[in-house]
Amino acid sequence: MAEPNSDSIMERQGKEIVINQKVLIFGCAAIALCAVIALFAVYMALRSGANYAGGNNRQTSAAQIGPLFELGELTTNLASGGEKKYVKVNIVFELNDKSLEKEIKEKLPVLSDRIIVLLNSKKSDDLSAENRAKLKNEILSNLNTVLTTGKLEDIYFSDLVMQ
Numbered sequence: 001m002a003e004p005n006s007d008s009i010m011e012r013q014g015k016e017i018v019i020n021q022k023v024l025i026f027g028c029a030a031i032a033l034c035a036v037i038a039l040f041a042v043y044m045a046l047r048s049g050a051n052y053a054g055g056n057n058r059q060t061s062a063a064q065i066g067p068l069f070e071l072g073e074l075t076t077n078l079a080s081g082g083e084k085k086y087v088k089v090n091i092v093f094e095l096n097d098k099s100l101e102k103e104i105k106e107k108l109p110v111l112s113d114r115i116i117v118l119l120n121s122k123k124s125d126d127l128s129a130e131n132r133a134k135l136k137n138e139i140l141s142n143l144n145t146v147l148t149t150g151k152l153e154d155i156y157f158s159d160l161v162m163q
Contacts, residue, residue, distance in 0.1 A: 078122055
């Protein structure tokens, strides 16, 4: 039996090491790329969650939600120029104090009117899911200027349909 040339074995081993290093480098780069993509996805998810919550920094949990008051259903037309013509919305207010409920009942026609006027000025694109946080903030700031005994912490759309 002939012994293999020691130079050829070293050459073959050297090539295997180079190939293995390339595979190792490619694998590490792929893992790093996947990690960057995963971190970006988490960042975007957290960012969109903050936008949906209206930019509030307070955490919403069942223990932190204040008293709720259901305004009821409002149906109104939207501003011209949008794809949809009408909106039907059911709004629930989160109050900072239970005593505010009495004032809301007394001022219900004024509060409803302010919401309807605001919705009349919106096109269907303004009510898209991406713009709901902005809409909520507009409604909150508009209604809180009328209230004197407390303020609305948040509003919730229990139903929102556009046609």
